[in-house]
Amino acid sequence: MDEQIQSMAGAVKFLLGCIGENPDREGLLSTPTRYAKALLDLTVGYREDIDTIVNRALFDEAHNQIVLVRDITISSLCEHHILPFTGKMHIGYVPSNKVIGLSKLPRIANMFARRLQVQERLTFQVAQAVMDVLKAQGVAVIMEAGHSCMGMRGVEKCGTSTVTECFLGCFEADRYRREDFFHLLNVGKT
Ligand SMILES: Nc1nc2c(ncn2[C@@H]2O[C@H](COP(=O)(O)OP(=O)(O)OP(=O)(O)O)[C@@H](O)[C@H]2O)c(=O)[nH]1
Numbered sequence: 253m254d255e256q257i258q259s260m261a262g263a264v265k266f267l268l269g270c271i272g273e274n275p276d277r278e279g280l281l282s283t284p285t286r287y288a289k290a291l292l293d294l295t296v297g298y299r300e301d302i303d304t305i306v307n308r309a310l311f312d313e314a315h316n317q318i319v320l321v322r323d324i325t326i327s328s329l330c331e332h333h334i335l336p337f338t339g340k341m342h343i344g345y346v347p348s349n350k351v352i353g354l355s356k357l358p359r360i361a362n363m364f365a366r367r368l369q370v371q372e373r374l375t376f377q378v379a380q381a382v383m384d385v386l387k388a389q390g391v392a393v394i395m396e397a398g399h400s401c402m403g404m405r406g407v408e409k410c411g412t413s414t415v416t417e418c419f420l421g422c423f424e425a426d427r428y429r430r431e432d433f434f435h436l437l438n439v440g441k442t
């Protein structure tokens with residue numbers, strides 16, 4: 253077995269003992285290894301890079317209005333409790349002579365989501381990365397998520413959602429652009 257997974261599994265086995273479980277009972281025998289692999293999957297974003305993800309899928313286009321990919325499902329882990337927060341992200345941008353392959357926007361979002369995060373930073377990092385890659389006129393990102401650390405434990409408020417936004421470039425400077433963005437978010441939804 254991979255040395256890294258083996259040492260991570262050892263730590264998980266220890267934690268199982270801490271909660272009063274018997275890590276040697278049949279049902280839990282493979283759990284430490286499984287959890288180690290799952291945690292590596294959930295944090296794969298540390299080992300990815302934006303150039304590989306974008307794969308040069310940038311195309312010359314004169315389009316100079318908003319492009320919006322809505323309802324991108326996001327799962328991440330909060331860095332405070334290492335518990336999931338899940339929801340949706342909407343990524344819009346105004347091109348500057350280049351558009352990006354549509355699938356690359358959710359891929360960029362995943363790269364940052366697959367790290368230990370706070371929702372505010374995730375929202376900002378995605379917006380900034382899209383801006384950097386595209387040199388766009390502006391980027392707008394909105395995220396809505398439920399945090400299981402607020403639902404399953406602690407304050408125990410299931411069903412709350414947290415909304416974060418990040419506006420860069422023309423979206424930050426121009427409220428009409430922001431209004432267009434909010435309008436597009438609702439197109440076809442009512
Ligand atoms: N701003 C922000 N806070 C978050 C996020 N995810 C979790 N938190 C908060 O991080 C805080 C950590 O607070 P602490 O008081 O150190 O930890 P705690 O005792 O477990 O807090 P409770 O969750 O209130 O029980 C909590 O208020 C969480 O709700 C996030 O994405 N953004």
Ligand SMILES: [Zn+2]
Binds near residue numbers: 335399401
């Ligand atoms: Zn948390």
